[in-house]
Amino acid sequence: MELVPGNSLITKTPEEGRALAVLLARHSIHAIQPDVEVLKAGRLKYSKEPDSLIAAAQVVALEFATIAAANNYWH
Amino acid sequence: MELVPGNSLITKTPEEGRALAVLLARHSIHAIQPDVEVLKAGRLKYSKEPDSLIAAAQVVALEFATIAAANNYWH
Amino acid sequence: MELVPGNSLITKTPEEGRALAVLLARHSIHAIQPDVEVLKAGRLKYSKEPDSLIAAAQVVALEFATIAAANNYWH
Amino acid sequence: MELVPGNSLITKTPEEGRALAVLLARHSIHAIQPDVEVLKAGRLKYSKEPDSLIAAAQVVALEFATIAAANNYWH
Amino acid sequence: MELVPGNSLITKTPEEGRALAVLLARHSIHAIQPDVEVLKAGRLKYSKEPDSLIAAAQVVALEFATIAAANNYWH
Amino acid sequence: MELVPGNSLITKTPEEGRALAVLLARHSIHAIQPDVEVLKAGRLKYSKEPDSLIAAAQVVALEFATIAAANNYWH
Numbered sequence: 001m002e003l004v005p006g007n008s009l010i011t012k013t014p015e016e017g018r019a020l021a022v023l024l025a026r027h028s029i030h031a032i033q034p035d036v037e038v039l040k041a042g043r044l045k046y047s048k049e050p051d052s053l054i055a056a057a058q059v060v061a062l063e064f065a066t067i068a069a070a071n072n073y074w075h
Numbered sequence: 076m077e078l079v080p081g082n083s084l085i086t087k088t089p090e091e092g093r094a095l096a097v098l099l100a101r102h103s104i105h106a107i108q109p110d111v112e113v114l115k116a117g118r119l120k121y122s123k124e125p126d127s128l129i130a131a132a133q134v135v136a137l138e139f140a141t142i143a144a145a146n147n148y149w150h
Numbered sequence: 151m152e153l154v155p156g157n158s159l160i161t162k163t164p165e166e167g168r169a170l171a172v173l174l175a176r177h178s179i180h181a182i183q184p185d186v187e188v189l190k191a192g193r194l195k196y197s198k199e200p201d202s203l204i205a206a207a208q209v210v211a212l213e214f215a216t217i218a219a220a221n222n223y224w225h
Numbered sequence: 226m227e228l229v230p231g232n233s234l235i236t237k238t239p240e241e242g243r244a245l246a247v248l249l250a251r252h253s254i255h256a257i258q259p260d261v262e263v264l265k266a267g268r269l270k271y272s273k274e275p276d277s278l279i280a281a282a283q284v285v286a287l288e289f290a291t292i293a294a295a296n297n298y299w300h
Numbered sequence: 301m302e303l304v305p306g307n308s309l310i311t312k313t314p315e316e317g318r319a320l321a322v323l324l325a326r327h328s329i330h331a332i333q334p335d336v337e338v339l340k341a342g343r344l345k346y347s348k349e350p351d352s353l354i355a356a357a358q359v360v361a362l363e364f365a366t367i368a369a370a371n372n373y374w375h
Numbered sequence: 376m377e378l379v380p381g382n383s384l385i386t387k388t389p390e391e392g393r394a395l396a397v398l399l400a401r402h403s404i405h406a407i408q409p410d411v412e413v414l415k416a417g418r419l420k421y422s423k424e425p426d427s428l429i430a431a432a433q434v435v436a437l438e439f440a441t442i443a444a445a446n447n448y449w450h
Contacts, residue, residue: 050121350421
């Protein structure tokens with residue numbers, strides 16, 4: 001399965017970079033747990049737990065740091 | 076929905092950069108859980124839990140690291 | 151409320167940079183939970199829990215990494 | 226046992242870099258717990274826990290940051 | 301109280317840099333919880349918990365990353 | 376006790392760098408808890424817990440990031 005959509009870290013804008021960060025995180029999780037039904041059930045659960053949401057936001061922050069550096073911060 | 080307010084990581088000052096870091100973290104969480112009522116209920120809960128507050132502060136620190144680098148630390 | 155005391159990441163010494171890292175972390179938490187009484191109650195709790203102290207120390211380490219880079223490591 | 230497949234961080238594409246990040250994380254865990262049966266049992270468990278999946282995704286993000294820097298972000 | 305022993309991140313060797321990383325982490329925790337008796341009681345507890353030890357090791361790794369960069373990796 | 380085996384971050388290959396990352400993490404933990412019997416008991420416990428293994432893998436990833444940078448990613 002695809003891990004990096006478009007096979008590139010380069011995006012036109014920070015907004016697109018951020019969307020890519022979210023996708024990278026999701027694809028990681030999908031690669032570890034390919035069963036979509038299990039993922040859906042888990043999502044119902046964790047998306048109501050503040051601590052889980054904060055942990056997910058942390059992964060997005062880490063992925064975004066790499067993408068932002070790859071794009072020289074869109075200067 | 077918008078992930079990067081203003082679609083830029085560049086801010087005039089560290090203070091504005093820090094405010095952007097807080098917003099990035101919040102928008103991540105909003106993107107994962109779009110239901111505002113669920114978010115409000117979660118906020119009531121986690122904002123009284125020291126461990127949750129520390130975890131949220133960690134996400135802000137990570138987002139800020141990227142923003143600070145993007146702004147060459149406002150030299 | 152103020153997020154970055156002095157609105158600058160530049161400090162004269164590592165010691166002052168470290169103190170700023172502690173303040174940045176505290177101001178993050180204060181921005182999320184503005185009620186000082188709730189924060190005081192939480193502090194009583196978490197400051198006796200080793201795991202919470204370690205998590206807080208991690209946030210300080212992350213903030214300090216950014217401040218140290220901003221100051222070119224005080225060379 | 227081998228920790229870095231191919232003994233190199235250089236990959237042709239971001240996709241291959243991401244796959245390497247996943248492998249690095251898995252080989253770390255395998256090095257700490259060499260018993261494959263224990264790992265299989267653990268996988269059944271954690272791959273249904275959203276918090277565990279998020280934590281695993283965080284490790285992949287960290288490994289990928291290093292690999293992406295090593296490849297100069299595939300510019 | 302002192303947060304950065306010697307008020308410098310520069311050390312002669314990686315070994316001394318690592319020792320400084322451990323001290324930085326300890327001083328953070330001491331700054332948050334100044335009561336030595338509480339810290340000693342906490343240490344008895346967390347130093348027997350694998351998860352706490354791993355979390356503490358993570359803080360040391362983060363502090364060391366900053367110190368290593370400050371010393372240009374002792375090249 | 377020794378924290379950085381060989382007192383250097385420089386290794387010949389990524390594989391050796393990875394092995395050093397594992398050692399750095401272990402030596403941190405050993406420095407915090409010098410009693411080998413306590414460590415052995417803890418290892419029995421955490422090495423069967425997926426969440427603990429993931430947390431340990433995260434520390435290895437962080438140490439490796441520093442070592443990889445120190446070696447200019449073995450280019």
